[in-house]
Amino acid sequence: ERLQDVGLIEVPEWVPFLAARTNCGHLDEYEYVIVSRNVVTPDGISHAAVQIKDGLIAAVKAINGDASRANLTHAAFLLTGLTKILDYGDLVVSPGLIDTHVHMNQPGRSYWEGMETATNAAAAGGITTVIDMPLNSDPTTTTVELLQKKISATRGEIRVDVGMWGGLVADNAGDHSVLQGMLDAGALGFKSFMVPSGIDDFPYVNETHIKAALPFLKSAGVPYYVHAELKPSDDSPGECSGDEANPRMHASWLASRPPSMENNAIKLLISALKADKTEAKPGFRIHIAHLADAGSMADIQAAKKKGLPISVETCPHYLNFASEDVPEGATQYKCAPPLRPQANQEKLWQFVTDGRIDSVATDHSPSPEEMKHLEEGDFSKAWGGISGLQYGLPGTWNGLKKRGAGPELLTKLWSSFPAELAGLQAKKGALKAGLDADIVVWDPEALADTSIESLQHRHKLSPYTGLPLHGRVAATFVRGHQVFSASAKKPVSPNVCGKPVLKHQL
Numbered sequence: 001e002r003l004q005d006v007g008l009i010e011v012p013e014w015v016p017f018l019a020a021r022t023n024c025g026h027l028d029e030y031e032y033v034i035v036s037r038n039v040v041t042p043d044g045i046s047h048a049a050v051q052i053k054d055g056l057i058a059a060v061k062a063i064n065g066d067a068s069r070a071n072l073t074h075a076a077f078l079l080t081g082l083t084k085i086l087d088y089g090d091l092v093v094s095p096g097l098i099d100t101h102v103h104m105n106q107p108g109r110s111y112w113e114g115m116e117t118a119t120n121a122a123a124a125g126g127i128t129t130v131i132d133m134p135l136n137s138d139p140t141t142t143t144v145e146l147l148q149k150k151i152s153a154t155r156g157e158i159r160v161d162v163g164m165w166g167g168l169v170a171d172n173a174g175d176h177s178v179l180q181g182m183l184d185a186g187a188l189g190f191k192s193f194m195v196p197s198g199i200d201d202f203p204y205v206n207e208t209h210i211k212a213a214l215p216f217l218k219s220a221g222v223p224y225y226v227h228a229e230l231k232p233s234d235d236s237p238g239e240c241s242g243d244e245a246n247p248r249m250h251a252s253w254l255a256s257r258p259p260s261m262e263n264n265a266i267k268l269l270i271s272a273l274k275a276d277k278t279e280a281k282p283g284f285r286i287h288i289a290h291l292a293d294a295g296s297m298a299d300i301q302a303a304k305k306k307g308l309p310i311s312v313e314t315c316p317h318y319l320n321f322a323s324e325d326v327p328e329g330a331t332q333y334k335c336a337p338p339l340r341p342q343a344n345q346e347k348l349w350q351f352v353t354d355g356r357i358d359s360v361a362t363d364h365s366p367s368p369e370e371m372k373h374l375e376e377g378d379f380s381k382a383w384g385g386i387s388g389l390q391y392g393l394p395g396t397w398n399g400l401k402k403r404g405a406g407p408e409l410l411t412k413l414w415s416s417f418p419a420e421l422a423g424l425q426a427k428k429g430a431l432k433a434g435l436d437a438d439i440v441v442w443d444p445e446a447l448a449d450t451s452i453e454s455l456q457h458r459h460k461l462s463p464y465t466g467l468p469l470h471g472r473v474a475a476t477f478v479r480g481h482q483v484f485s486a487s488a489k490k491p492v493s494p495n496v497c498g499k500p501v502l503k504h505q506l
């Protein structure tokens with residue numbers, strides 16, 4: 001009888017037969033309905049029933065007529081004939097978030113974070129797919145063999161789906177067979193640094209390397225993710241003076257990484273793009289990681305206007321914290337590029353709300369607390385990286401809400417654009433029939449739980465702790481598996497419901 005049921009549902013041919021018949025997570029059912037008055041569909045927000053079967057979205061059915069709060073369950077039953085109905089009332093039901101910039105640090109540095117704790121945090125934060133950076137695992141992910149090590153490391157660990165970026169470094173930039181090998185093994189695209197990364201086996205690339213790699217990346221039709229900061233030129237201010245020489249002040253760290261470092265790197269990337277005449281296949285773009293300097297937006301915007309394939313992300317920490325407000329010695333706020341002044345932050349918000357910034361990602365880059373040197377509070381010694389994976393949704397929504405934007409913008413920034421960036425759009429990033437049932441249910445009016453008790457990260461030092469941010473996650477579903485439910489006794493399901501997301505399986 002079940003086999004016949006499967007035949008009734010129209011799903012694309014690539015969907016494996018009986019994909020998710022065994023269930024994982026908090027729910028026993030493999031076929032059920034999620035209903036709410038605020039479902040974010042590609043056509044806007046509506047009263048709708050999302051029908052889920054075998055891990056996929058079988059249908060999204062609009063509820064016409066009486067969709068009063070009390071009638072939702074009944075309306076969903078009439079529309080679908082199913083009796084397992086999760087009625088979320090007025091909560092927002094939207095595509096799960098895709099965090100394209102995460103350092104999980106496994107294999108090799110699981111004591112910095114690890115896949116289990118990272119994906120637990122993702123589940124609690126409404127993130128259904130994490131794309132892992134090729135560093136700070138040890139070894140880094142710069143060859144086929146090393147990528148395979150990382151794919152193997154997911155086994156028995158991951159609570160949400162996990163994709164991987166390959167590392168494009170000085171050694172392999174010109175070796176297209178190595179790069180192609182990583183794509184064949186499942187990498188979704190490549191990541192480079194243009195400054196020292198803090199990890200010895202992840203050397204940064206220069207203009208020559210970038211020019212050597214571009215023809216390959218363009219013809220392969222894969223994204224090139226870049227940490228865009230260039231070392232200051234000889235005539236830049238360099239050493240800081242006066243108060244700023246105090247290494248316990250964030251201002252000292254800020255002064256050592258001026259906006260010109262970002263701007264020079266971005267200019268170099270744009271000129272390399274202009275110079276390269278290889279035809280770009282769809283899927284190729286340069287994606288500027290973690291833009292902190294709002295002043296660089298003019299160059300990015302001009303390049304976009306010329307039709308160059310370039311996009312840009314920022315991170316919740318640049319949107320929520322400003323340099324002036326960082327307490328003395330509070331190295332949990334240290335990241336690169338650094339948090340910039342308040343005036344810059346407001347401009348970033350403007351670019352997020354007007355659509356000029358394409359995506360938001362956490363750049364979760366945690367380390368053991370000792371590496372933050374909190375007792376000395378020395379910004380020059382502390383590991384650069386902010387721990388914020390669990391707070392991507394509230395860290396973005398809180399400011400969107402304040403500025404009058406709706407959940408559709410959150411979905412664009414965190415689900416639909418990231419899916420397209422990583423080439424996942426045939427499977428993820430929207431609530432529509434045939435896609436994976438990756439869903440987050442959240443309360444836009446309630447404050448997120450930012451207590452240490454509910455924090456899933458391995459290390460609990462995070463600048464978000466205790467911050468009042470709107471956007472409380474109620475439930476998270478990965479391919480139909482309910483991996484998080486705020487109302488469950490143990491909200492994060494202990495089951496390993498995630499799968500690696502590999503390019504050849506898309």
Ligand SMILES: NC(=O)NC(NC(N)=O)C(=O)[O-]
Pocket residue numbers: 103135136197198199227334335336337363365384385386
């Ligand atoms: N090695 C890192 O994790 N670096 C990261 N560190 C930050 N952002 O401070 C990054 O993405 O640049």
Ligand SMILES: [Zn+2]
Pocket residue numbers: 227289290336
């Ligand atoms: Zn970076």
Ligand SMILES: [Zn+2]
Pocket residue numbers: 101103133363364365
């Ligand atoms: Zn990063």
